[in-house]
Structures are given as C-alpha cells and as structure tokens.
Amino acid sequence: MKKGIRILWLFLGGLLPLPTADATPPADPLTALIQEAIRRVVRQVDLSIQRRQNAVIRLQNAQKVLENTMTRLHLDEIADWVRQQRDLYQEYYEELKKVKAVIASYYRIKEIADKQARIVTQYRTAWARFQRDDHFSPDERAYLLRVYTGMLEETARSVDLLTRVVRSFTTQMSDAQRLALIDQVARQVNRIDGELSNFNRENQSLSLSRAKEASDAKQTRALYGLDDA
Numbered sequence: 001m002k003k004g005i006r007i008l009w010l011f012l013g014g015l016l017p018l019p020t021a022d023a024t025p026p027a028d029p030l031t032a033l034i035q036e037a038i039r040r041v042v043r044q045v046d047l048s049i050q051r052r053q054n055a056v057i058r059l060q061n062a063q064k065v066l067e068n069t070m071t072r073l074h075l076d077e078i079a080d081w082v083r084q085q086r087d088l089y090q091e092y093y094e095e096l097k098k099v100k101a102v103i104a105s106y107y108r109i110k111e112i113a114d115k116q117a118r119i120v121t122q123y124r125t126a127w128a129r130f131q132r133d134d135h136f137s138p139d140e141r142a143y144l145l146r147v148y149t150g151m152l153e154e155t156a157r158s159v160d161l162l163t164r165v166v167r168s169f170t171t172q173m174s175d176a177q178r179l180a181l182i183d184q185v186a187r188q189v190n191r192i193d194g195e196l197s198n199f200n201r202e203n204q205s206l207s208l209s210r211a212k213e214a215s216d217a218k219q220t221r222a223l224y225g226l227d228d229a
Contacts, residue, residue, distance in 0.1 A: 030152050031120050037159045038117050044166050045110045052099050052106070059096040102169065108182060109165055115189050116162070119155050119196060123148050126200045129223055135210040136203075144203065151196055158192070161185045 130136060130144055162185050168178050204224045211220040 030149070030156065031124060034120055034152065034156050034159055035117065037156075037163065038113050038120075041113045041159070041162055041166055042110060045106050045113070048166075048169065049103055049106045049110075052103050055099050056096065056103070059092050059099065062092050101175070105178065105182065108186075109162060112162060112182070112186055112189055113159075115193055116155055116159055119189070119193055120152070122193075122196055122200070123152060126196075126203075130203065133207050133220070133223060135207040135220065147199065151192055151199075154188070154192055158185050158188045161188070 127145070127148055130141060136144070161181065165178060165181050165185065168181070173181075204226070207220055207224070208226075
C-alpha cells in the first residue's frame with residue numbers, strides 16, 4: 001500500500017475506534033444508514049423531476065397556444081398583438097427557463113447519489129473479499145476495516161450535503177449557492193470514489209504478490225474477479 005493513502009485515511013479515521021481483529025465490522029450498520037439516506041434523496045429527486053416536467057408541459061402548451069394564435073393574425077395585426085402578448089406571457093417564458101434549469105440540477109443530484117450508492121456497493125464487495133483472503137493477517141484486516149470506515153464516514157457526510165441541496169429548492173438559497181454546493185458534493189464524492197478504487201486495487205495487488213504458488217495465485221485472481229477469461 002502506498003504510504004500516502006495510508007497516512008490520509010489514518011488521519012480521516014483518527015477519531016474512529018480501532019477495530020480488533022475479531023470485531024464485527026461496525027461499517028455494516030453505517031452502510032445501511034447511508035443507503036437509506038440515498039434512497040430518500042433519489043425518491044425526492046424523482047418526485048421533484050416529475051412535478052417540474054409536468055410544469056414544463058403546461059408552460060409549453062401555453063406557448064403553443066400563443067404561437068397558434070399568432071399564425072391566425074393578419075400581418076398588420078401581429079406587431080401590436082405580439083407586443084401585448086409578450087408582456088402577458090413573459091412570466092411563462094421566464095418560468096419555463098427556471099424550471100428547465102431546476103430539472104437539470106435534479107438530474108445532476110441524482111447522478112451524484114448514484115455514485116454514492118456505487119461507493120457503498122464497492123466497499124461491501126471489496127471487504128467481503130478481503131475477509132476471505134488468507135494473505136492478510138487479522139491486524140491487517142483490522143487496518144483495512146478502519147480505512148473503509150473512514151471512507152464511509154466521509155460518504156455519509158456527502159449524503160448529508162446532498163440532502164441539504166435537495167431541501168434548498170424550498171428555501172431562500174440562491175441558485176449560485178446551490179450550484180456551488182452541488183459542485184462541492186460532486187468533487188467530494190469523485191475523490192472518495194477514486195481513492196476507494198485505488199485502495200482496493202493496491203490491496204488486490206498486494207495479495208497477488210503474496211500468492212507464491214501458481215494454484216494459489218489463480219485462486220486469488222478468481223477471488224477478486226481477475227480471472228483471464
């Protein structure tokens with residue numbers, strides 16, 4: 001394992017209790033809480049997208065009425081009528097732009113939530129494999145669990161932030177503040193996802209390097225889904 005990643009995650013997990021070699025993984029209840037929070041975010045986003053898409057349809061229908069009326073007017077009537085109707089429907093145009101922007105934000109939030117869910121799944125898969133891997137000592141497994149718990153703690157904090165973003169649509173938060181918060185969560189989740197992937201790859205490589213016999217190496221590759229097929 002690279003020293004940098006070890007130091008980083010020891011720092012992040014510094015306030016967490018050090019699990020013993022035979023301890024029941026404390027991360028499992030945490031993953032359940034994270035997954036439930038993500039599901040709530042996704043449900044709320046899906047409902048919000050549906051409501052706003054319905055609003056888009058209503059606004060677009062109003063726009064079609066306006067356009068159809070324009071086609072029935074004589075040329076000499078159009079200029080004055082359009083001026084009046086533009087003022088009348090200006091609010092619809094502005095609202096349509098806002099609704100489409102909100103929908104785009106919701107889709108981005110959903111993408112972030114999907115990646116958070118993949119992080120949890122990736123952790124569960126990797127930890128289940130490392131528990132079955134005889135190339136790691138009990139103390140090393142305890143260290144792995146400590147690192148994973150630190151990563152999950154940070155993922156949980158990113159879910160909290162994402163929940164704040166969803167709630168911000170009904171508060172006084174400005175669009176600029178909301179976009180900045182979405183960017184912050186996206187960067188945080190991308191970083192966790194990348195570091196988790198690197199951490200898993202490094203430990204898989206370490207296990208393979210410890211597999212001395214050909215049969216042992218083959219079993220290890222199969223454990224991590226690395227078989228040549």
